[in-house]
Amino acid sequence: MNEPQSETNDSVLSTSPSPQSSHFADRLIERLRELGHPLCVGLDPHLGRIPPLFRRGSMSPADPECADSVRDFLLALLDRLPGRVAIVKPQIAFFEQLGWRGMQVLETVVARARELDLLVLLDAKRGDIGSTAEGYARSYLEPDSPVLADAITLNPYMGLDTLEPFAERAEEYGRGLFVLVKTSNPGSGDVQDREVAGGCVYEAVASSLGELASRLEGPRTGWSSLGVVVGATYPEQAERVRELLPRALFLVPGYGAQGGSAADAVRGFTQGPRCLEGGIVNSGRAILFPDDGVTSDAVEWEKAIDGRIDEAIAELGEAVTAE
Amino acid sequence: MNEPQSETNDSVLSTSPSPQSSHFADRLIERLRELGHPLCVGLDPHLGRIPPLFRRGSMSPADPECADSVRDFLLALLDRLPGRVAIVKPQIAFFEQLGWRGMQVLETVVARARELDLLVLLDAKRGDIGSTAEGYARSYLEPDSPVLADAITLNPYMGLDTLEPFAERAEEYGRGLFVLVKTSNPGSGDVQDREVAGGCVYEAVASSLGELASRLEGPRTGWSSLGVVVGATYPEQAERVRELLPRALFLVPGYGAQGGSAADAVRGFTQGPRCLEGGIVNSGRAILFPDDGVTSDAVEWEKAIDGRIDEAIAELGEAVTAE
Numbered sequence: 001m002n003e004p005q006s007e008t009n010d011s012v013l014s015t016s017p018s019p020q021s022s023h024f025a026d027r028l029i030e031r032l033r034e035l036g037h038p039l040c041v042g043l044d045p046h047l048g049r050i051p052p053l054f055r056r057g058s059m060s061p062a063d064p065e066c067a068d069s070v071r072d073f074l075l076a077l078l079d080r081l082p083g084r085v086a087i088v089k090p091q092i093a094f095f096e097q098l099g100w101r102g103m104q105v106l107e108t109v110v111a112r113a114r115e116l117d118l119l120v121l122l123d124a125k126r127g128d129i130g131s132t133a134e135g136y137a138r139s140y141l142e143p144d145s146p147v148l149a150d151a152i153t154l155n156p157y158m159g160l161d162t163l164e165p166f167a168e169r170a171e172e173y174g175r176g177l178f179v180l181v182k183t184s185n186p187g188s189g190d191v192q193d194r195e196v197a198g199g200c201v202y203e204a205v206a207s208s209l210g211e212l213a214s215r216l217e218g219p220r221t222g223w224s225s226l227g228v229v230v231g232a233t234y235p236e237q238a239e240r241v242r243e244l245l246p247r248a249l250f251l252v253p254g255y256g257a258q259g260g261s262a263a264d265a266v267r268g269f270t271q272g273p274r275c276l277e278g279g280i281v282n283s284g285r286a287i288l289f290p291d292d293g294v295t296s297d298a299v300e301w302e303k304a305i306d307g308r309i310d311e312a313i314a315e316l317g318e319a320v321t322a323e
Numbered sequence: 324m325n326e327p328q329s330e331t332n333d334s335v336l337s338t339s340p341s342p343q344s345s346h347f348a349d350r351l352i353e354r355l356r357e358l359g360h361p362l363c364v365g366l367d368p369h370l371g372r373i374p375p376l377f378r379r380g381s382m383s384p385a386d387p388e389c390a391d392s393v394r395d396f397l398l399a400l401l402d403r404l405p406g407r408v409a410i411v412k413p414q415i416a417f418f419e420q421l422g423w424r425g426m427q428v429l430e431t432v433v434a435r436a437r438e439l440d441l442l443v444l445l446d447a448k449r450g451d452i453g454s455t456a457e458g459y460a461r462s463y464l465e466p467d468s469p470v471l472a473d474a475i476t477l478n479p480y481m482g483l484d485t486l487e488p489f490a491e492r493a494e495e496y497g498r499g500l501f502v503l504v505k506t507s508n509p510g511s512g513d514v515q516d517r518e519v520a521g522g523c524v525y526e527a528v529a530s531s532l533g534e535l536a537s538r539l540e541g542p543r544t545g546w547s548s549l550g551v552v553v554g555a556t557y558p559e560q561a562e563r564v565r566e567l568l569p570r571a572l573f574l575v576p577g578y579g580a581q582g583g584s585a586a587d588a589v590r591g592f593t594q595g596p597r598c599l600e601g602g603i604v605n606s607g608r609a610i611l612f613p614d615d616g617v618t619s620d621a622v623e624w625e626k627a628i629d630g631r632i633d634e635a636i637a638e639l640g641e642a643v644t645a646e
Contacts, residue, residue, distance in 0.1 A: 044454070060467070061461065061468075062467045091451075093449075093451060093455045093458030093462065094458050096459065096462040097459070097461045097462040097468075097469075098469070099462075099469025099470065100423045100424070100427040100429075100430060101423070102469075103422060103423035104423040107422060107423060125478075126416075126448070127478060128414075129507065129508040130508065131367070132367075132414055132416045132446075135416030135419065136416045136420070138384060138420045139416065139419040139420040144383070144384070144385045145384075145420075145422075146384065146385070146420075146421070146422025146423070146425075155480050155481075156513075156514060157478050157479065157480040157503060157506075157514050157515070158503065158510070158511060159508060159510030159511050159512065159513035159515070160510050161509055161510030161513075162508060162510060180481065183480075183481050183482075185453065185481060185482060185484055186484055187481070187483050188482050189482065190479075190482035190484075190531055191479060191481075191524065191528060192480070192481075192482070194517075194519040194527055195519060196517040196519055197518060201514065204514070204517055205514060208513055253452075
C-alpha cells in the first residue's frame with residue numbers, strides 16, 4: 001500500500017460491478033447451484049503427458065515451441081468447459097517451469113477462461129511477509145494484474161499478518177482466498193497433525209482463520225470468500241474443519257488420481273437449498289489426460305475429454321445429492 | 324522424475340564441475356571465509372522506490388517500460404557487488420508482479436549475477452505436493468532451468484515429502500535449500516510458536532529436518548546445503564535452532580530495516596577457522612534504497628550504494644569477529 005494507486009482505483013470504481021455482485025463466494029456458489037455439482041478442473045499441464053495432437057518439437061522446457069504446445073492444449077481444453085463447469089484451477093508451477101514464455105501462456109489461458117465466463121482460481125500457495133505479500137497480491141488479485149485471478153491459494157505458515165494484503169484485495173475487488181489447512185499429500189501430517197493445545201496444528205490454523213472468514217462472508221449466500229484447502233484423502237479432518245469454520249469455502253484436492261472418493265471429497269459440505277454445498281472439488285490429471293485421449297484425431301480427443309468431464313460431473317453431482 | 328531426462332543429464336555430466344566442488348554449502352562458506360562477512364544482498368525492486376536515475380514511463384506494472392526500468396536498476400546494482408559480496412537474493416514476488424516481462428527480467432538478472440560469479444539464492448518460498456514440487460524444482464534448480472538459481476527458499480507446511488524433489492536436485496546438481504523455520508515478521512508466532520510436545524512448531528520443524536541436513540553435508544566444510552530461515556528479530560530462537568541443527572546454514576532476514584541488529588543476526592552462527600560462520604544475513608532495502616540514492620547522477624548513485632554496502636559489510640564483519 002506504499003505506492004500511490006489512485007488512478008487505478010478510480011478506473012476500478014467506474015467500471016467494476018457493485019461490491020455485492022462481485023463477492024467471490026456468492027458468485028461461485030450461485031454458479032455451482034445452477035450447475036448442480038462442485039467440479040473444478042485443474043489445469044496441470046504435465047509436459048510428458050500433453051497428447052500427441054498438441055505436441056511440438058522436443059517438448060523440453062527450454063524449447064520455445066513447448067510453451068506454444070501447452071497453450072494450444074489448454075485453450076482447446078477450455079473450449080470444452082463453458083456451461084458445464086464453474087471454475088478452473090491453473091497450477092502455476094507448470095507454467096513457471098517454462099520460464100517467461102510459460103507466464104505468457106498463463107496470461108493467455110487465464111484471459112481466455114475469463115472470456116468464457118469461467119472463474120479462475122490460481123493455485124500458487126504463496127505466503128510471505130508484508131511488502132512481499134503486497135507484491136504477490138498485486139501480481140494476481142488487482143484489476144490491472146498481468147495474470148488476473150478470481151481467487152488464489154495461500155500458505156499460512158508465516159502467520160496471519162502475511163494473509164492481510166490478500167484479504168484487503170478480497171474485500172476491495174471481490175476476490176477469494178483458499179488457505180492451506182489440511183493438505184492431501186501423505187506427508188501432510190508432519191507439521192499439520194502436530195498436537196497443540198486443544199487439537200492439532202491444522203485445527204489451530206483453521207480456528208485462527210475464523211475472524212477473517214466472518215469478515216469475508218457474502219451478502220447473498222452467507223458463504224465466505226475466505227476458503228480453506230482440505231484434502232479429499234482426509235474426510236474426518238474435513239468434518240472437523242467444517243465445525244471450526246462453518247461458512248468457509250473448501251477447495252478439495254486429492255479426488256480421483258490421489259485416491260479420495262467423491263463421497264470423501266464432499267464430506268465437509270453442508271445442506272444448501274438444492275444439494276450439499278460449500279466448496280469445490282478439483283480434478284486435474286483424470287480429466288486432462290484420459291487414457292483414450294492419446295490420439296492425434298481432434299474429434300476423438302474432444303470426445304475423450306468430454307467423457308471424463310461428464311463422468312466427474314455425474315459422480316460429484318451424485319455425491320452432493322446423496323441423502 | 325516421470326519425464327525422461329537422459330539428454331539433459333548427459334550434457335550436465337560432461338560440463339559440470341566435480342560433485343565436490345559443486346556442493347552449495349561448501350562453495351558458499353568458502354567464499355564467505357575469503358570475504359570475512361556474511362552479507363547477502365536482497366534484490367527487492369520496490370517499484371515506488373526505484374531511484375530517478377532508472378525510472379521510465381509511468382512505473383506502473385502494466386507499463387512494459389516498468390520492467391526495463393527494474394532490469395536497468397538491478398544490472399547497475401549487480402555491478403557494485405563482485406569481489407565484495409558472495410551471494411544475492413532476488414525476491415521473486417517483485418518480478419512476478421510485472422507479469423511475463425518481470426520473469427524475463429529475473430532471467431536476465433540471474434544470468435548476469437552468475438556471470439559476475441555471484442551465487443544466487445531465489446527467495447520463492449515454494450512448497451507443494453510431489454508432481455507440483457517437481458515442476459518448481461525444474462523451474463529453478465536444474466541445469467537447463469530458465470531461471471537458474473544456486474539455492475531456493477521453501478515452505479515446510481505441507482510436510483517433508485514436499486521437500487524431497489528439491490533435495491534430489493540439491494544432491495544431483497549441488498544446489499542449496501533454505502526451509503522456513505522461524506520467520507522475521509511480527510505474526511510469525513501464529514503457527515510457528517504453537518506449543519507442541521517437547522517445544523514449539525518451529526522447533527519441531529527444525530528437528531524434522533535433521534536427517535535431510537545430514538544427507539546434504541559438504542565434504543569440505545561440513546556445512547549442510549539444507550539451510551533454514553531464522554529471522555534476526557528472534558535471536559534466542561536462532562540459538563535454539565542451532566542446537567537442533569548444528570550444521571544447517573542460516574538465512575537470516577530481518578536485519579536492519581526490520582529491526583534486528585548485526586549481533587542478533589549472527590546469534591545462530593558458530594566459531595569457524597577465521598570468525599563466526601554458518602549462514603548469510605540478508606539486507607535489501609537498506610542497501611538498494613539509501614536516502615542519498617535518490618539522485619539522477621550516476622556517479623552519486625554509485626557512491627550512495629557503495630556506502631551502504633561498505634557499512635553493512637563493516638557492521639556484519641565486526642559482528643562475526645566479536646569475541
